[in-house]
């Protein structure tokens with residue numbers, strides 16, 4: 133409870149400013165459109181074929197049953213590919229000023245200098261800035277725009293791309309794979325440890341745009357990395373659509389800590405498709421802050437394929453206002469002695485809706501596995517809702533699966549109580565929210581906890597440096 | 600000086616008239632006992648004084664230090680110096696007693712950052728107050744009213760009452776669920792409030808507590824009206840006879 137905000141992090145990008153684009157693709161979702169995109173990117177044949185197969189599946193697959201709140205989304209009205217003017221920069225000075233200003237508003241150049249090992253910034257559909265410290269490059273670490281990796285390291289990329297998260301999974305995974313563009317490729321060689329995080333930033337600068345960035349992380353044996361993904365958008369009228377994908381392959385003994393700070397503006401519909409495969413003794417930790425956007429779906433999945441691998445998912449979702457946060461982690465125990473932990477905390481207020489859908493699956497061969505899930509929800513008023521649909525499928529008798537759930541409502545009685553102590557309504561709610569999240573915040577890395585705190589302060593009025 | 604003046608108050612709750620013309624005064628340094636059988640409207644009066652949502656004042660007035668508070672929100676009334684210790688304080692999951700106390704103390708001190716540690720002298724007060732109400736440090740890290748016994752909830756209410764330094768205390772059955780020692784501790788605190796010159800509206804169903812807290816005035820509510828008003832002798836009568844004497848006495852408001 134004693135962390136002070138050292139520097140204020142601006143959390144909104146304000147109104148959108150005009151940006152110059154070189155290419156904008158839109159229209160019916162046809163084979164021709166996919167071919168045009170692939171040609172623009174100068175891709176190898178196998179990638180084009182992958183896209184085309186995914187497009188077929190997109191048209192074939194039904195709308196998932198769990199989708200709600202995206203009825204207005206008309207994909208044929210969206211710009212499916214947009215390339216801002218200018219070429220990939222390695223100096224901020226080379227980024228067009230109207231775009232650079234957004235990153236400066238987020239404090240990225242300073243963060244990069246102080247904290248980051250590498251950085252990739254995707255604006256619209258293309259990486260506009262990408263950099264990796266020389267010291268890491270010389271150790272064989274790769275971080276570059278995913279399409280550049282497709283050209284430079286085709287064998288490496290081909291081995292993993294689309295293998296962790298198959299496009300057949302659901303309609304929006306297929307759509308993503310057909311139109312993917314942008315995102316970061318990361319390869320960490322065996323036994324290399326990267327302490328300072330790598331970061332990918334995703335911005336959508338204009339309304340009615342689709343962003344389909346693809347992040348692929350390959351962690352070599354016994355390597356260690358810390359990856360932060362941050363999403364933001366300025367305000368505009370008209371909705372945009374983010375349907376990104378993250379694939380992580382953690383080789384034997386590797387550790388990957390993956391953090392998402394999803395703070396899209398309230399006109400973005402967000403699908404986060406995230407999945408990891410873990411080999412023997414590997415560890416993948418997801419930390420997902422689902423803070424912004426109009427409707428957001430976020431279901432990180434860990435497939436514990438190797439014995440003794442383990443995974444953790446910590447999720448914080450806030451739906452304040454007429455917004456929907458639909459999320460939950462999926463833990464697949466496919467080998468003996470695997471371990472997983474899910475902690476989900478959701479807050480809904482002012483008509484917001486939070487939904488938790490979790491899955492713990494323990495296969496027959498996963499002897500002595502252990503899974504623990506805890507999902508707590510806090511509902512701040514009578515107009516807001518929260519639903520929890522945990523699902524456990526346990527086929528291994530020697531495993532232990534524990535699920536705990538709590539739901540608390542800050543009803544009239546509780547609010548009256550807090551007000552009768554002299555607190556304003558906003559202060560009372562802020563206090564209840566901070567109390568609710570506190571056990572979790574103290575477990576999180578400093579920078580991450582800070583950002584969460586700041587968002588909460590903005591959303592629930594100021595309690596001062598809450599925490 | 601007059602702290603609280605309730606004037607011919609008519610209050611409707613969920614479409615039902617629960618208070619039907621109640622008048623009552625509390626002065627500084629005075630303990631005014633509000634008694635009456637269950638359901639007579641004691642808690643309703645307390646909530647209405649704090650402006651709780653759903654407690655509609657149909658007519659009459661509530662004056663605090665000579666000014667009507669009817670137009671003020673609950674938190675504004677609290678910040679004027681009115682404190683209500685609830686009969687059944689609600690559980691607030693996740694919110695621990697310690698940060699909660701910090702926040703309400705900082706609010707009283709008009710500090711901007713409610714999560715900051717209060718100044719050292721105030722922290723010393725917290726330690727003393729804990730002792731006075733019979734709670735210990737480990738209680739501070741418990742979630743508010745969660746897993747508190749009935750008695751611990753009452754003690755926590757009094758702890759807040761001490762730390763918020765209000766001018767008027769409305770204590771809604773502060774003794775229910777307490778053992779004999781607990782009742783004595785509560786009585787000691789209420790008497791010290793009186794000595795400090797605060798006004799106390801002491802709501803109690805039984806006369807037990809009043810043996811240790813001699814009231815200056817006793818009002819008995821019955822079916823939403825003042826049935827009897829007088830001195831400590833009324834409490835003694837209730838102690839020996841119960842409320843049976845009230846039958847038929849409604850309306851004999853000697854106000």
Ligand SMILES: Nc1ncnc2c1ncn2[C@@H]1O[C@H](COP(=O)(O)OP(=O)(O)O)[C@@H](O)[C@H]1O
Nearest residue numbers: 612613617635636637638639640641642643644
């Ligand atoms: N929220 C409510 N909805 C309906 N009736 C209520 C409500 N609160 C109180 N009442 C009614 O008002 C009357 C007085 O209740 P209360 O003030 O709690 O009495 P006391 O505190 O003297 O026991 C009771 O008849 C009770 O049923």
Ligand SMILES: [Mg+2]
Nearest residue numbers: 641642643686
């Ligand atoms: Mg009562």
